[in-house]
Amino acid sequence: MIPTANLAALLLHAARRHPDGPALIWRDQTWRWADCLDRVTRAAAGLRAAGIEAGDRVLIHSRNSNAMFESMWAAWMIGAVWVPTNFRLTPPEAAYLAESSGARAHLIDAAFPDHAAALRAANPSHRLTVALGGPLDGADADWDALAAHPSPLDTPVDVDRDHPCWFFYTSGTTGRPKAGTLTHGQMNFIVANHLSDLMPGLTHRDASLVVAPLSHGAGVHQLSPAARGAPTILMPSERLDVAEAWRLVERHRVTNMFTVPTILTMLTRDASVDQYDHSSLRYVIYAGAPMYRADQIHALRKLGPVLVQYYGMGEVTGAITVLPPHWHTTEDDPAFPLASCGYPRTGMDIAILGPDGAVLPTGETGVIGVRGPGVFAGYHGNDAATRDAFAHGWFATGDVGHMDARGFVYLTGRASDMYISGGSNVYPREIEEALLLHDAVAEACVLGLPHPKWGEGGVAVIVARAPVAEAALRAHLEGRLARYKWPHRFVFWDALPRSAYGKVPKRDVRARLIEQGVGFDQDASA
Template sequence: MAELRMSRRVMNLATLLRQAARRVPDGVGLVWGERSWRWAEIEARAGAIATGLIGMGLGKGDRVLVHSKNCEQMFAAQFAVFRIGAVWVPTNFRLLADEVVDLARMAKVSAFLCHPDFPGHAAAVADVVQRVVMLGAEMEALIAAHAGAPCTTAAVEYDDPCWFFFTSGTTGRSKASVLTHGQMAFVVNNHLADLLPGTNERDASLVVAPLSHGAGVHQLTQVARAAKTVLLPTDRFDVAEAWRLIAEHLVTNLFTVPTILKLLAEHPDAAPHALRHVIYAGAPMYRADQRMILQRLGKVIVQYFGLGEVTGNITYLRPDQHEAEDGPAARMGTCGFERTGMEVQIQDEAGRVLPPCETGEICVIGPAVFAGYFDNPEANAKAFRDGWFRTGDLGHMDAEGFLYITGRASDMYISGGSNIHPREVEEKLLTHPDVAECAVLGVPDALWGEVGVAAVVPRGAGDEAALLAWMGEKMPRYKIPKRVFFLDEMPKSGYGKVPKRLVRDALEARGLLPLAKA
């Protein structure tokens, strides 16, 4: 029997927008400030942008760098880039101009779409990219010039790139994770099945994070179901304004990170309203915060664990599996069980599968795993082993398959021969009534090799001696940080996370690290 060659042709992701416009053309698809756009309008504007990009000579496989705050044009442009078969390459809009130039070179981009608030970035990138389009008036002129022009949707195959998702290692050096049309179609379906069951055109989603990363993936699911997206009116996160919009638009879901969710739940206006799915990811949530949020909002929170390389698809914990009261049912510390269609293993350094409750590296395989890092064979060699993606996170699974994250392999430090996982110490610290936020990291020590230091945001006046004495009653001596440093606020990334490297930088800038020799 002759060998059959199966086609790898898949749907172009831009089709999600076309389908929404066909089903509910007059339904509101996007709200931003005082303006709103119907699905038919968004589809028409995306088509005009696509035609304009083709007129510039762009097409399948070309990479389009995008440096923008959340706005309507950015929302529409993403589907325009998908439509022509090009690759969406969004940045964190808080990056400096020279950092964006580095990304442009690294991703070998063909064009640059830039928000009008960043003319300096546009000028800098123009030296390495020939085609630069400013959002705002210039983009509106492009849309007007190509309004109504026919534009076909590029044919794509499963492995054709559609998105370069920038991720950072412990050094902070960015890598471009290659996401593909076939992979992202699976991700959209998986998010809808596991995180947002029942979502449809009567739903609404509030965006409280940059569309360049996880929030942008979340919004693809809203487009797939023709659910309305509501953008905050400015790039500054305003908790009161967020709750006003949630109430006004009957918002049913949102995607955020634990630090932002904590701010939302602590606000006096916090109330469930119409919320059904409040999804948090990007970092584990501390148990003290989880209890508070459940008490304020009820069982509407959904956790998922997943890196950009796996587009969030590793594990999830449903709303009904979140418990406000401690006990066996609470499964304290778990980030849930495997996402539909994905497999997770805990492996040792040799790649052997570890039995339940033993700690090792969290490894994952399945359709949501990315195609690899762009133009980075060294990183790819480290990231994959026998087909499994190595997350770099440490954890264990119980006998029922619930996953528990211990921490990043790179965060663990060794003090006097003992492995110490900062998250365990942080969980204890956050049970102290005077500790609002904290981060623990290992630093060099002449006697012990490494010791821990804790950066703490106190609720009142910080007392290092009292806090260290309190920790002495809560954990073994070898796990207690050598020093506690108090900060007015914790340094956060543009996505609301608290990377350990930023905490270390903040302590070094204050002259608190390295520690003085005893």
Template sequence: MTGTDSTTAPRGGLTPMSRRVMNLAHLLIQNARRHGDRTGFIWGERSWTWREIDGHVSALAAALAARGIVKGDRILVHSKNCDEMFWSMFAAFRLGAVWVPTNFRLMPDEVAYLATASGARAFLCHGDFPQHAAAVKAASPALEFTWRIGEGALGEKSLSEAIAAHAGARVENMAVEYDDPCWFFFTSGTTGRSKAAVLTHGQMAFVVTNHLADLMPGTTERDASLVVAPLSHGAGVHQLVQTARGVPTILLPSERFDIGEAFRLIETHRVSNIFTVPTILKMMVEHPAVDRTDHSSLRYIIYAGAPMYREDQKAALNKLGKVLVQYFGLGEVTGNITVLPPDLHDPEDGPYARIGTCGFERTGMQVSIQGDDGRELKAFETGEICVIGPAVFAGYYDNPEANAKAFRDGWFRTGDLGHMDEAGFVYITGRASDMYISGGSNIYPREVEEKILTHPAIGEVAVLGVPDPVWGEVGIAVCVPREGAGPVTELDLAGFLATKVPRYKMPKRFFFWEALPKSGYGKVPKRLVRDELESRGLLDTPSKAFSSEVGTGSREENASRYKDQAG
């Protein structure tokens, strides 16, 4: 998908040959053989053994094949987390088809766009979303049929009916090669329309191996994994990894994230690993259930999707112990760029703690910090984080323009800014799109956010740049007070920061909200914060800053300082 075909170019005089690889659905066959009677999936009061799961997947694959689905066809899946969504992943793999899951929180028109963008022939839609089914049917010329997941009235038939009609059928895994697509991983669309990152069988086999080696070494069928995020994205990759080791997957009983129920399941099933994002981990750590349940079975709490603020990190370590694992990676690299293992998560800010790092390069992967011209920068110089290695995706589906922007000299450009120290630890400064320039100086919001969160009354914060007639852009901070904390004013917070943040980095306004807007994956995209600021009529107010006596300086002082700063 990047414009090259590695299977046809001779290397060193070798004759080009097929690079056949294991079909990922073979993981189920392995589990049915070795762990057939062990539980592989738990949802509410129901559970399924690996032998039963393999049988359901084979029956569903047979039903899809009977309906005309063949290798390379795309199967769109719009569903809440449930058993049949999990089966659909492996049924698609088994046929050599492409699994195209969506975030179930998307609107009907958004799912319709994903259907047309992927060219899906089949749509497996949860019964709670009849409007989505109608929108996809109306918008997708390639769509041939819709089947229902769970209860409801939409579609030709339900997946349970399809599985029952082909019970006992055995479908052999389709032969696949390294670059054969298995999954269209749609980006969250932080800029423009979502794009389909093409994940392949060969790539994902490396990802599974790498996750086991770098994120959760020693994982076996005696472990257990709790799902607290949609299986359509990072959690789905994580559960694929669990399948490779015969680990039972445990779902929350409903799509609502009930923290008390999550801790109850951890205690009941002796859960040993969880994949989550910093926002959800923070919520779990601050919930009373963390103190009244037994979570001593946890060995790996893997968090990704955004950097975790240092204060939140320390709170989690103090409550849960040294079980945190951070990784940095985008959907296009399936989470395989860096890792910060438990032993490097230090709860104390001592001289040996590498505060702010997202870790070092994953096994088999290489990171380069590059300038705008593609030149590799020196240690501690800030640039774009770029990566090469087997975990990098094949490219965006049917999008040569996006591919041309995403790759440079073979390196995948993440769009994230950061630097690397002399030991190879990577530090993320922020998204390139989040950085703003004020009076000629580059401002990286994350640096300021870290300082704001050291205030005992502030639980969450988002800093972003907005237009300003004098300085070009200025920073504003949207803060969420901690529950039970006393009142905080703009003057209070600015005074608190006066000795911690240089004047040119000081936000010009502080707003206090009850909550920050979050995406369907628990992240806080700056575009959503900006949209909310605009809807509240606050984007035209930053120049009305608080008194300069708290450390912002006069315009004359700042003009001189900015001139010096810009060199």
């Protein structure tokens, strides 16, 4: 065992340095750091009095709120494991997370009574249900009552480096979600790494706006402002109101925000971006998927040189690559890694792996492998998946890409997305990138379907922002992509399906195409 700092110490330190400073702002209420510490230490005592102990899992199914923010610190104070769900999951989906994690406590937003019942029924380990934000049938306690416990805890429990603190569930796009085990030692590294690579110079005078659920990347991100005593501002509701986001940026002089490319594009393409003062922004961090070049250029023109990209995933808690503001440009300058997701994060190592796990030379395409203190401890209750992920001494991300001579990484797509057409590997990501450079294309999703001549043929599903003919899209690809990569068919939809995590599951796209009878006839010659 190697003793390390309990993550809850970040909250204690911020409250000691800045007791009267704003810690959390939500709707019309502001909680000072001293307020947060008081509520968290009392709620932690309340959880312990209810029988929740170190090592127990505390599942929370909630929209963003002060209780969501407080619950993670309270769980860590007693050495419990925080298990957040995405509030958009259905009751059966959330129930699977409760059962697979073995959660002893369920913290449930009062807006989700059906979820509360489903979790109780599915999880034999359950001992305690806590209602958040209002009354809930079957609840054993209320969060605000726990946060008023008469005997607050003085200090967090002792933990070691490998003590689990967070079960970070994967999106489950290729099967059942898996719980990545994040530890106190790993997450302390992540906080320091984020401050170093994503938001250098952050202080208590900064302010962070949250425009995504705290259950995943946004929750990880807000630990860094907390470490510096900077306030976190939550959107007033779970619905993204773009104009309200920009109003909050102006009102609170927001300096940083974490988002994903789709949301960043919505923020910068809405007319309200020009109606509010956003000159306070220093770091607009986007991750979760590569950003299409056309959208990146537009965002840079609207916001200036403040974009920070990182490539990561739950198992590595975002810490794989970084592309800071000075490596972004609106110009087609060959000195800049225009299509890159960045270079290795401080303290992390990256390799491109071949099918046998051997490290490939510069420029060759393979699976991206990563190692370093930001990598998780493995999948909870799934030793086989853990062994597979680390089979060759690196954590295999499942993403395909290559690295140039300077160490910049270029994503091609998921290994599972690749298809073989006429004996050649085709990676949908680069086709989607090319299509999105057409002004009429809002979204593009490319995948391979069985083809009688080529083995597999590409089908491009297009969401258009203006009428566009298939011939115009083919002409647009001329000179941009080798012809063997061109889609054999184009299909136009009003919208792409999205998972509860905001991603486009290609298995759902494929199922819908098959349901609609889209495919290639036996006499197809194209």
